Amino acid sequence: MSDHELSNSSEFLATEQVTGQIHDSFQLLKDLSNRSGVLEVFRGDVNWIIYLKRGQIQFASMSVQSLEELDYHLHYLGCKKAREGLRTAKSVETTQHSLADMPLDSIIHWLGREEFLNAKQISQVTEKLSREALEPLLWLQEGEYSWQESESTEPLISIVPHPQLATLIEEFRDRLASWQKLVDKIGSPHQRPYFFNQRAVDSASNPNIAKLSKLMRGYSIHQLAIYIKQDEIKLARMLYPYIGRGEIFLREPKSAWRQLPTLPKLVKPETQNQISSRASAYEKTIKIACVDDSPTILREVQRLLGDDKYEITKIENPIEAAAILFRIQPDLVLMDISMPEINGYKLCSLLRNSNALSEVPIIMVTSRTGVIDKVRAKTVGATDYLTKPFTKASLLQVVEKHLS
Template identity: 45%
Template sequence: MNPELDRSNKVSHLSILNNLSSSRSTGCLEIAYGSTKWNLFLKFGQLLSVDCSVQSLDQLIHRLRQLGCDVAAKAVNITAENSENLLAENLVRQEIDRLTMQGLLDSIQSSQISTEVTKEALESLLWLKEGHYKWNQEGLTPRLAAKNSESWLDLSKMIEYYQQRLQVWQKYITIVQSPHQRPYLTHHRFLEQPVSCGTLSPKAWTQIAQLMRGISLRDLARFLKQDELKIVQLLIPYIRENVICLREPSLPFKHLPLIPEPDLPQIPSLDEIRSLEPGFSKPISETKIYKIACIDDSPIILQEMERILGKNSKYTLTKIEDPIKASALIFRLKPDLILMDITMPDINGYKLCHLFRNSAAFEKTPIIMVTGNKGLIDKARARMVGATDYLTKPFTEAELLALVEKYLV
């Protein structure tokens, strides 16, 4: 019987897990996030298993078919999901054990599927921003305690691997927020006519398009026997061109955490900077410090912006070179003014500007488009998506400062 979770504890998941691994701990870490719970079982700091209360026997069926275990897939007791006699967090594990005992899965297949369940549960756990936890030293079941050491997983290496994967997921966070989102064609005609906005061949496109009937990105990847990140990368151009739309995860997966936004580096306050100066003893008078964000894929332009604006203590500049990460960073930073290039890879300045203007948080924030295009059409289009003003490259120091001061001072 697991004790109640201590609701006073907030999860700092990486530090907790790394401490448990380095101290070679044995037991069960229980973590709660809303109605979702995880049980993480360790022995001598190594990972035995992770169970998550959000799971589905349909996904077990997909895994079995992916392994070629069609007989076992047909034998899954799908009605067990509605049974009150099975604990939710043990549902898939119990079904795997039942299929193994009936000889429908051999020990290798059973271990392989159990490992995949553990990996997916661990990845969703590492996406938590906060939660509540309790450590139970007596939490190992006899079956897990007797598990062969050859099947243990190195927790520290698993954390490192999924943190690296998270960084890739975060590149697409403005488009994809969960691997459980469900891709749909925006119009049935895309099944019948060639679509040229992506890199898929007509045959591959038809195969994928016919599968997009309510299954998640993760399940789509399983059907195609591909890594889900690769599938997302292939579908991104079609999503951007509105050939594919993504709907929210279905139950119960909508209760899992979404891909977390990347953390912004901490910018020291003016008081903290001045406190390092020799002889500092008095607080600085209240002077408005304006936060400016510059989004440009050119390091040279970013350096020039920093050189010019850095001369004035009224401004702090945040440089953003990756336009994919820009929206998440901007929503966290909440700058007083945004300088933004138009022509950028993956997502252009027009789309980013439109995205910001659709948010109440940036309804009145000055957005200045910075570009080498001098045409009236470009300026008109910038105005249409909500740009406040327009700065043409190459620009002088005086031109940039005058435009910034026009909207901030």
């Protein structure tokens, strides 16, 4: 049975299984908002499982959730006894019975059986994990699903009382609208913010930002929000202007969380003014930024390219480069590799991990000619490679190639 038939069928046998392709995850869940059974969703190496009873959520989880994530939620809820119980269990575990290999619902069930968690706490942590799993599922724009209709299937743990799926769908739809106002700078709440240098921390006008800098040790926006007991959208709004100015940068999510769908961008129909602006953009001066600690190279690039067609921004201090690049939003970046304090590889990687400059062509301009250097440049996201010394012809060739 197809996903179209799921939308239009009102009765199921108790054992009937439906599989199909996902094109609209909101619609899929809406179709199940009065059903009982188990929904499994698959996208690459990530899978979700959701238990429903008459349109109410009993439990939801996703495969990337780990023991570490459970510990964050236990911290948020103040479940000290459960956290101590987990630490004790981990200290005596064997390779045959590793907690890290157990599903989270089994671990929570065990914590309840051993009286590290009471019934109310089990419900609270189950709700936290379920919401954490459901929200990114609703960002999914393609995938596969399997639905097993059943009145009798019960998860090991459950939210009490069960929240209505339809209510959560609407709540997460509103949250997505809030996220989409930030999506030009933030692609996922699982990206990991950090300050590029101490000067940015010292100059932060918001004292909460300075405090947060001490916690930015590889935690994602999502994890930081749990840790400081703050809604992650509110935290993202606080970070947003600093990300825009290039004072805070976002690393990619950790490997497991990198597999989750990113926030879908808001697509608006273009107005006539926007169409006209886009058409006239081709007539505007092209902005090229050159990052090099050598004033000689900067002057040479200015001399060779600085005509009416190109507007050149020269950046001699690599530490200040990222903030300037975020501010001016160049059409192309020429970048030296060998620079003090931060080399071109690191700076290129940093720009590639940002939403604002992830697609801008970055040309490595360097005297290094080895194959390993070129491979490394490609690995960190460089678009092309230009060897010093260069001529006007070779410089124009590589610039026009990537601006065409």
